[in-house]
Amino acid sequence: MGSSGFSWKLNDHPKLPKGKVIAMVVLDGWGEANPNQYNCIHVAETPVMDSLKNGAPEKWRLVKAHGKAVGLPTDDDMGNSEVGHNALGAGRIYAQGAKLVDLALESGKIYDDEGFKYIKESFETGTLHLIGLLSDGGVHSRLDQLQLLLKGASERGAKRIRVHALTDGRDVLDGTSVGFMETLENDLAKLREKGIDAQIASGGGRMYVTMDRYENDWDVVKRGWDAQVLGEAPHKFTNAVEAVKKLREEPKANDQYLPPFVIVDENGKSVGPILDGDAVVTFNFRADRMVMLAKALEYEDFDKFDRVRFPKIRYAGMLQYDGELKLPSHYLVSPPEIERTSGEYLVHNGVSTFACSETVKFGHVTFFWNGNRSGYFDPSKEEYVEIPSDSGITFNVKPKMKALEIAEKARDAILSGKFHQVRVNLPNSDMVGHTGDIEATVVACKAADDAVKMILDAIEQVGGIYVVTADHGNAEDMVKRNKKGEPLLDKNGNVQILTSHTLEPVPIAIGGPGLAPGVKFRQGLPGAGLANVAATVMNLHGYEAPSDYEPTLIEVVDN
């Protein structure tokens, strides 16, 4: 115990034993919604998840996975992986990036802090570049925050502004990129009326340009670099709204995968390459899909692709994206200080952990789980395994993804006897759900269910415990609905496909031969959310949770 009285030591749970193997399974994007044809989880054959739901009513329940329950600004905000895994791992609800940026902009504090002052030094002679996702999805960024930042920066001396706008279609409906570009164009036109040289400089679809994650495919970042920094792209337009409209005309084009484009002047010269002396802000608050670009913008030594030119810039992130790497070193808003996560506590109490997913979700069960922290707490007690994801395809092409491989790794880790906790993320329902391909999403849900079966079978063999849950909804509702819940049609009479997450709750199920007989979900926690899971898992490992954690979901009744 330190002088402050703080101790990592957890109290023993009065009734639950230590040493059981626990499988902690997170199905990404697996919510609970009414059964209908657009509920891919319902349509898919999912006997294992069905049996968890129908088999033991006291060991299955729903928990909140969106809005304020996971630290988002309002209950109209759908859940997402970052906030979901943060809550699962940290056991408490933190005001998240979206909310922290709102507060900093509202109070004006953002302009008084170090990050803004740092970039401001370039305003007199350089250009301010804003790079990020252009939508109101609220997962990685928000249009209204960009608008406030444009206003605030121009009022504080930015004379030349260039926006590098990535189109979304993943956290918002496909096709909405046109409207968002128009809004941005109008805002910039108003700035131009005030004498500020403000323009859109480049663009491209988020999944094809810039916003890769966990180093799955550096070519994605390179395509963005070429357009944003070098001012080079295969498509050149004089107007960004026209660019998006035109590129969307290609067969199979969609907002997520639009090719990179640059805006050029009447001489065909790109209007906004990033040059020595410029300031750059990446305006996404969420880390995972900005860290790779942040490395390219900040690191002197960099070998992931040929940058051709490495401009001397003042760069700040909207947030610091990686607290461990201190990346970027300058940022406009301080990230949530997520500390004392369940993973760190458990390691200090001798619990050994294996964590695994495939690349596209690997950081979810490690980095996000551990409070946006990379690396191990204690390498002698932890092993994190990443299975390489397919790259260069959309996941509706291979909807089974690496579910089987992840399950096999988890099974082997469970049977090895080396680990107390075996934690996985099964990405299928989320990653394929985001493609909007309903048939493929059904296949994805079945693949995830098969993987759960393999893991539960291994738990059965070793006399362990399972906890199966999800981080937010996605595949359980693939259609945009009106207030009455009816599917919305587009102008051609087709249903509007929902590629995004949802506001739905997610299931949590516990069980396995190692679960003490009297354990069941408590009554009286109707509003419980993902943050209540950490204390639950600590109990199942034989420990009481720290007193400031959200309460456990379980009780132990004497039989």
Ligand SMILES: O=C(O)[C@H](O)COP(=O)(O)O
């Ligand atoms: O980044 C993405 O893929 C989506 O915007 C959100 O999905 P995730 O929160 O499940 O990662």
Ligand SMILES: [Mn+2]
């Ligand atoms: Mn997710």
Ligand SMILES: [Mn+2]
């Ligand atoms: Mn998702």
